[in-house]
Amino acid sequence: MQPFCENVGKILSKYDINIQGLEEKVHTLEFEGDDKFFGAFEQSFIKKGNFKAIVKLNKNSALIQLDFAITATIELTCDRSLELFDEEVEVEEKYIYKFGDRHEEITDEIEMIPYGAATINIAQHIYDFICVSLPMKKLHPKFREDDIDEEGLLVYTSEKEEETSDEPKEQEIDPRWAALNKLRMNN
Numbered sequence: 717m718q719p720f721c722e723n724v725g726k727i728l729s730k731y732d733i734n735i736q737g738l739e740e741k742v743h744t745l746e747f748e749g750d751d752k753f754f755g756a757f758e759q760s761f762i763k764k765g766n767f768k769a770i771v772k773l774n775k776n777s778a779l780i781q782l783d784f785a786i787t788a789t790i791e792l793t794c795d796r797s798l799e800l801f802d803e804e805v806e807v808e809e810k811y812i813y814k815f816g817d818r819h820e821e822i823t824d825e826i827e828m829i830p831y832g833a834a835t836i837n838i839a840q841h842i843y844d845f846i847c848v849s850l851p852m853k854k855l856h857p858k859f860r861e862d863d864i865d866e867e868g869l870l871v872y873t874s875e876k877e878e879e880t881s882d883e884p885k886e887q888e889i890d891p892r893w894a895a896l897n898k899l900r901m902n903n
Contacts, residue, residue, distance in 0.1 A: 724756045727752050727753060727756045728753075728756055728837060728839045729837075730747070730839075731747055731837050731838050731839035731842065732835045732836070732837050733745065733771075733773065733835060733836050733837075733838060734834065734835050735775065735780060735833065735834065735835060735836055736832075736833070736834040736835070738773075738775055739775070740775050740776050740777065741774075741775065742772055742773070742774045743772070743773045743774075743775070744770065744771070744772050744773075745770070745771045745772075745773060746768070746769070746770055746771075747768070747769045747771065747838070747842065748766070748767065748768050748769070749766065749767050749769075749842070750765070750766045751763070751764050751765065751766075753767075753839070753843075754843070756839075757843055760843075761847075762790055762791075762846070762847065762850075763791065764790075764791035765788055765789060765790035765791055765846075766788065766789055767786055767787065767788035767789075767805075767842065767846060768786070768787055768788075769784060769785070769786045769842050770784075770785045770786075771783065771784055771785075771838065772785075777815075778814065778815060779812055779813060779814045779815060780812070780813040780836070781810065781811075781812050782810065782811045782812070782813075782838065782841070783808075783809075783810055784807065784808065784809045784810070784811070784838075784841065784842070784845060785807075785808050786805070786806070786807040786808075786809075786842060786845055786846060787804075787805070787806050787807075788804075788805040788806075788807070788846050789802050789803070789804055789805070790802070790803045790805060790846065790850065791803075792850070792854045793854065794854060794855055794856040794859065795853060795854050795855060796855060796856070796859055797856055797859070799856050801856045801857060803850065803851070803854070805846060805849050805850065806849075807845045807846060807849045809841075809845045810825060811825055811826075811827070811838075811841055812825060812826045812827070813826075813827050813828075813829050813836060814826060814827070814828045814829070815828075815829060815830075815831050815833075816828040816829070816830065816831070817830065817831070818830060819833075
């Protein structure tokens with residue numbers, strides 16, 4: 717079990733950013749990953765794929781803002797035919813690290829890190845952003861044109877509906893109700 721953990725550590729350490737001593741300005745960083753990257757995550761439903769991430773890091777004395785621009789090609793299995801196909805993904809997201817006295821996740825997009833933190837690792841963020849951008853229903857491109865959700869369709873026709881006249885139509889009345897109606901009218 718130990719070699720696997722060491723191997724995962726080596727793979728994910730490529731996504732460490734040394735923030736200690738980093739100048740307070742905008743930095744542009746590039747990261748790439750392949751099947752090994754996705755295999756490093758437990759419970760990964762992505763087995764194969766590759767990505768390129770361009771991260772703009774804006775550091776100041778109070779926080780670090782990361783702007784992610786990720787393009788990826790992920791191999792998915794079609795829910796309908798079980799065929800493998802490549803899904804193209806483009807993601808633009810933001811993440812903020814605020815400096816504070818402890819480590820705490822404030823929201824999904826904001827995390828507090830201690831003032832003396834030397835590095836941040838963005839591997840989990842890249843993985844999460846890619847996973848969230850994948851479609852819920854994984855359909856091979858050849859089925860996408862055929863798969864239209866009919867419940868959401870609006871149907872328009874050019875045919876005119878039968879015109880209704882202003883004359884009230886006589887309704888057929890059940891003979892039992894007619895007899896009761898006569899009794900009511902006589903009272």
